[in-house]
Amino acid sequence: MKARVFSNSCLQGTYYKLIFLPPVRVNIIPGQFVMIRVCAADSLSDPLLSRPFSIHRQALDGSIEIIYKVVGKGTDLLSHLRKGDYIEFLGPLGNGFPLMSIPPPSSPYKGGARGGESLFSDEVIIVAGGIGVAPMLSLIEAIRASGADNNIKVFLGGRGKEDLLCVDELKKIANEVVLTTNDGSAGIKGYVTDALHTCLLNGHGQQTRTTVYSCGPTPMLKKILELTEHASINTYVSLESVMACGIGLCMGCVVKKKDNSGYFLVCRNGPVFDGKDIEV
Amino acid sequence: MKTDISTNIAGISLRNPVMLASGTAGYGEDISKYCDLNRVGAIIVKGIALKPTNGNPPVRICETPSGMLNAIGLPNIGVDSFIKDKVPFLRKFDTRVIVNIFGSTIEDYGEVASRFNGVEGVDGLEVNISCPNVKEGGIAFGTDLEATRLVVRTVRGSTTLPIIIKLSPNVTDIASFARVCEEEGADALSVINTLLGMSIDTETWRPRLGNITGGLSGPAIRPVALRMVWQVCNAVKIPVIGMGGIVTSNDAVEFFLAGASGVAVGTANFINPAASLEIITGLMAYLEARGLNNITEIIGKVRVAF
Ligand SMILES: Cc1cc2nc3c(=O)[nH]c(=O)nc-3n(C[C@H](O)[C@H](O)[C@H](O)COP(=O)(O)OP(=O)(O)OC[C@H]3O[C@@H](n4cnc5c(N)ncnc54)[C@H](O)[C@@H]3O)c2cc1C
Numbered sequence: 119m120k121a122r123v124f125s126n127s128c129l130q131g132t133y134y135k136l137i138f139l140p141p142v143r144v145n146i147i148p149g150q151f152v153m154i155r156v157c158a159a160d161s162l163s164d165p166l167l168s169r170p171f172s173i174h175r176q177a178l179d180g181s182i183e184i185i186y187k188v189v190g191k192g193t194d195l196l197s198h199l200r201k202g203d204y205i206e207f208l209g210p211l212g213n214g215f216p217l218m219s220i221p222p223p224s225s226p227y228k229g230g231a232r233g234g235e236s237l238f239s240d241e242v243i244i245v246a247g248g249i250g251v252a253p254m255l256s257l258i259e260a261i262r263a264s265g266a267d268n269n270i271k272v273f274l275g276g277r278g279k280e281d282l283l284c285v286d287e288l289k290k291i292a293n294e295v296v297l298t299t300n301d302g303s304a305g306i307k308g309y310v311t312d313a314l315h316t317c318l319l320n321g322h323g324q325q326t327r328t329t330v331y332s333c334g335p336t337p338m339l340k341k342i343l344e345l346t347e348h349a350s351i352n353t354y355v356s357l358e359s360v361m362a363c364g365i366g367l368c369m370g371c372v373v374k375k376k377d378n379s380g381y382f383l384v385c386r387n388g389p390v391f392d393g394k395d396i397e398v
Numbered sequence: 399m400k401t402d403i404s405t406n407i408a409g410i411s412l413r414n415p416v417m418l419a420s421g422t423a424g425y426g427e428d429i430s431k432y433c434d435l436n437r438v439g440a441i442i443v444k445g446i447a448l449k450p451t452n453g454n455p456p457v458r459i460c461e462t463p464s465g466m467l468n469a470i471g472l473p474n475i476g477v478d479s480f481i482k483d484k485v486p487f488l489r490k491f492d493t494r495v496i497v498n499i500f501g502s503t504i505e506d507y508g509e510v511a512s513r514f515n516g517v518e519g520v521d522g523l524e525v526n527i528s529c530p531n532v533k534e535g536g537i538a539f540g541t542d543l544e545a546t547r548l549v550v551r552t553v554r555g556s557t558t559l560p561i562i563i564k565l566s567p568n569v570t571d572i573a574s575f576a577r578v579c580e581e582e583g584a585d586a587l588s589v590i591n592t593l594l595g596m597s598i599d600t601e602t603w604r605p606r607l608g609n610i611t612g613g614l615s616g617p618a619i620r621p622v623a624l625r626m627v628w629q630v631c632n633a634v635k636i637p638v639i640g641m642g643g644i645v646t647s648n649d650a651v652e653f654f655l656a657g658a659s660g661v662a663v664g665t666a667n668f669i670n671p672a673a674s675l676e677i678i679t680g681l682m683a684y685l686e687a688r689g690l691n692n693i694t695e696i697i698g699k700v701r702v703a704f
C-alpha cells in the first residue's frame with residue numbers, strides 16, 4: 119500500500135519519528151509492526167527490501183507513527199523523507215502483546231492477533247532498551263484504556279541520555295519510571311537488566327500476579343528471560359530479526375522453539391512471544 | 399483481436415506465463431492475502447521432501463547490493479502433510495500448482511516424485527537439484543553431470559506428471575546440464591536457482607549468514623540469469639522457465655526475448671507480494687502497445703545479428 123508522509127522529524131540525536139497516513143484505516147494491536155519501503159523511484163533496487171518497524175502509536179485520524187534510529191542505508195533514506203512524500207508499507211503485521219498474564223488454554227501461536235483479553239495481571243513491568251520503547255507507549259495506553267488500574271512500572275535503558283526516548287510521556291501514564299544508562303548520563307548507571315534484577319530481588323512479582331513485557335536488543339531480552347524464568351514471572355518479549363518479507367514468505371526470520379522442535383517465524387508467529395516458548 | 403498471453407509449458411496449460419518462484423510464495427496461504435492466486439499462471443510451491451526438515455539456524459538472510467543472500471536450508475513439512483494439509487487449500491484456486499521437490503539421495507527424489515502420482519490438484523513437479531544451502535542433496539546433484547542424469551532418470555521413471563528440472567547456475571557450462579536433462583526426458587527447465595555468495599560484517603568480522611555462504615537472488619543476478627537462459631534456450635528444444643531478478647514486466651520481456659517460454663517471480667514477492675500481478679498487467683500492455691497479439695511473438699526474438 120502507498121501511504122503519504124504526514125511528518126518526519128528528528129526526536130533527538132539519531133532518533134526520528136515518522137507519521138504517515140494509510141489510504142484505509144487499519145486496526146492495530148500494540149506490538150504489531152509494519153514493513154516500510156522508501157519509494158524514491160519505482161525502479162529503486164538498493165536498498166531492495168522493506169524494513170520492519172514497530173508501530174509506535176495510532177492517532178485518532180488513523181495515521182500511524184513509528185519511531186526509528188538511523189543505523190544504515192534504509193533508515194538513513196527514511197530520515198530524508200518529507201511531508202507529502204510517499205512510502206510503500208504493509209501492515210499491521212504479526213501478533214501484538216497479549217494484555218494478560220494467563221495464556222489462553224489453546225496454543226497462542228495459531229495466527230491472528232491475541233490481544234483484547236480482559237484478564238489483567240495486578241502488576242505490569244515494562245522493560246525497554248533504546249528504540250525498544252517504540253511499542254510500549256501504546257501498550258500502556260491500551261492497558262489504561264481497558265479500565266484496569268494496574269501498577270505499571272517501566273524500566274527504560276540506553277547507552278546514554280540521548281538513547282532514552284518518550285520519557286515524559288511514559289512518566290505521565292506509568293506509575294513509576296526507572297531510567298538507566300550505561301554511561302551514567304541519566305538515571306542509574308548500568309544495564310536496565312541490573313535495575314530489573316534489583317527490583318525482583320526486592321520481592322516484586324512474588325506476592326502479586328505480575329506480567330513483564332519487553333522489547334529491545336536480543337542480549338537484553340535473553341537476560342530478562344533468565345531473570346523472570348527464575349522468578350516464575352510471565353514474560354512477553356518482542357523480538358527483532360532480519361526480515362525480507364514480513365509476511366511469512368521467505369522463512370528467513372526464525373527463532374528457535376524452546377522444545378527444540380524447530381523454529382518459529384518472527385513475522386508470522388511473533389514478533390511478540392511468550393518467553394516460555396522460545397530460545398533467544 | 400485480444401492479446402493472448404496464455405501458454406503451454408511441459409504440457410501444462412497456463413492462463414499466463416508468469417509464475418511464483420519456489421521458496422518465495424510458501425505453500426500459497428500467506429501470499430494469497432495479497433496476491434490473487436487465480437490470476438497467476440502457476441504457483442511453484444516451496445521445496446518438499448520425503449520427511450519434514452527444520453532448515454538452517456539463523457541468521458538466514460542478509461541484504462546485498464540490489465539483492466539478497468539466503469541460507470534458509472529448505473525447511474519443509476514433508477510430503478505427507480503437504481498432500482494432506484496444503485494441497486486442499488491450493489486446489490481452491492483456479493491456477494496451476496507445480497510442486498518443487500528435493501531429496502538427499504537419488505532414491506529420495508524418486509520416492510517423493512512418486513507420491514504425487516494421482517494427487518488431484520498437482521499439475522507438475524519442479525525438481526530442485528540446485529539448492530546451495532543444504533549439505534546433502536540439492537546442489538551436489540546439480541553440479542555433477544552424471545548425478546544430474548541419474549536424478550532426472552529416476553524422477554522420470556517415478557512419475558506420470560510433467561517434470562521441470564531446476565538448474566544450478568553454479569556450474570561452468572550450464573548448457574551441458576540442460577542437454578543431459580533433455581536426453582533423460584525432462585519436459586522443461588527452470589533457469590536459474592540462486593548463485594552461491596557470501597557477505598562479511600566488517601565490524602564483527604563474522605559472516606553475515608549463519609551458514610557462512612548463501613544463495614544470491616534479486617535484481618543483482620538478472621544479467622547472469624538472462625545470459626544462462628539464452629544459452630540454455632540455444633542448447634535444447636524443451637521449454638525454459640526463466641527466473642532471476644525479475645521485478646518489472648520489462649525484466650520479464652527480456653527473458654522472453656532471450657527464449658524463455660515462461661518466467662517466475664521470486665525475490666520481488668518479498669518487496670511487493672502482488673508484483674506478479676503487476677508484471678502480468680505490464681506484459682499485456684507491452685504487447686498491446688506494439689500491436690502484438692500473442693506472447694509467442696516475442697519468445698526467442700532477441701536480434702543477435704547486428
Ligand atoms: C519486528 C521489528 C520491529 C522493529 N521496530 C523498530 C522500530 O520501531 N524502530 C527502529 O528504529 N528499528 C526497529 N526495528 C529494527 C529495524 O528494522 C532496523 O533498524 C532496520 O531494518 C535497519 O535498516 P537499515 O537499512 O537502516 O540498516 P542496514 O543497512 O540493514 O544495517 C546497517 C547496520 O546496522 C545494523 N543494524 C540493523 N538493525 C539494527 C538495529 N535494530 N540496531 C542496531 N543496529 C542494527 C546492521 O547489522 C548493520 O550493521 C525493528 C525490527 C523488527 C524485526
Ligand SMILES: Cc1cc2nc3c(=O)[nH]c(=O)nc-3n(C[C@H](O)[C@H](O)[C@H](O)COP(=O)(O)O)c2cc1C
Binds near residue numbers: 369564643
Ligand atoms: C528465500 C528464498 C528461498 C528459496 N527457496 C527455494 C526452494 O525451496 N526451492 C527452489 O528450487 N528454489 C528456491 N529459491 C530460488 C528461487 O526460486 C529463484 O530461483 C531465485 O531466487 C532466483 O529468482 P529471483 O531473483 O526472482 O528471486 C529460493 C529463493 C529465495 C530468495
Ligand code: FES
Binds near residue numbers: 362366371
Ligand atoms: S520475514 Fe519473511 S518469513 Fe518472516
